[in-house]
Amino acid sequence: MILRPVSLDDGAFILDLYNRPKFIQFIGDRNLKTGADAENYIKNRFFPQMEKLGFGNYLMVTKEGNQKIGAVGIFEREGLDVVDIGFSLLDEFEGKGYAYEAAFKIKSIGMDDFGLKKISAITTKDNFSSQKLIEKLGLKFQRIVTIPGDTEELMYYESE
Template sequence: MEKHLTGPTTERLTMRAMTPDDAEAFYLLNSNADVMRFTHEPLCASVDDAREAIAAYPDFDRYGYGRWGCFLNTGGPMIGFCGLKYLPEFDAVDIGYRLLPKHWGRGLATEAALATIAFGFDTLKLDRIIALTIAENTGSIRVLEKIGMRRDGTVEYDGLHPLKYVIDAGANS
């Protein structure tokens, strides 16, 4: 299995697997209540916890891909993440993204997500990518619509009932 520690690069973003050096940026992202509002995940408590979470992240070893840290091509620390996650519960690959609020509203999530979908289909040869988002997360739903995903009902996941979106290989070509 090929391990894709480097993700797609776009006009404004570089995407790569996180390393312990990204722990502070990971902490700032995942301890921000505005970022975490619709994720229903606990807030990250410390830079040490962030470092541990990065070190223990199993997806690249297990599946060859995962959520990549997003970095502006102009330089600076990680501004968020975007990437793919295999969900055994659904035997499906999920796209997810999260950015620091100061970078919202400039189309960066859409740019990262479009490149991630293309990577999933062209490089990983996936047939289908799904996304899960709760109905209140209007910004996330807008991103999913902009990248060409279509609504496919509601599922039960993690004690929640998120909307499911799907896109099939070839849908954007």
């Protein structure tokens, strides 16, 4: 798998990924309705963090076939003191090890190349596949949290 920073050319893919039922259920509705919405989201949400920190959101692309299959990244999130690893995958590529491979690689880059001491992850209480992947990455459940502006209680994990 290849990981590369998300670009404006990925607007149509982000629009598709972010409007999948599982994305909306487990991550949230980002209210992206058009390609222009997705491009603005990339410009206003992804680019500033990449410029500020040097890392952010990356596209997962298969080596064979050069197919866009998901996204993974390390994010500064309001309400969390430790940067957060996040991942999303098109349904048809779930259960094949892609999300773990990408998340493991991005976690290593964050810690080895950017000197991060800790990485966190959040997930909904009913997203068991994400919980399993987060634990496989070596993060441990710490507590229940809520993110500012949201009422949903999330499970918070952190590396040791």
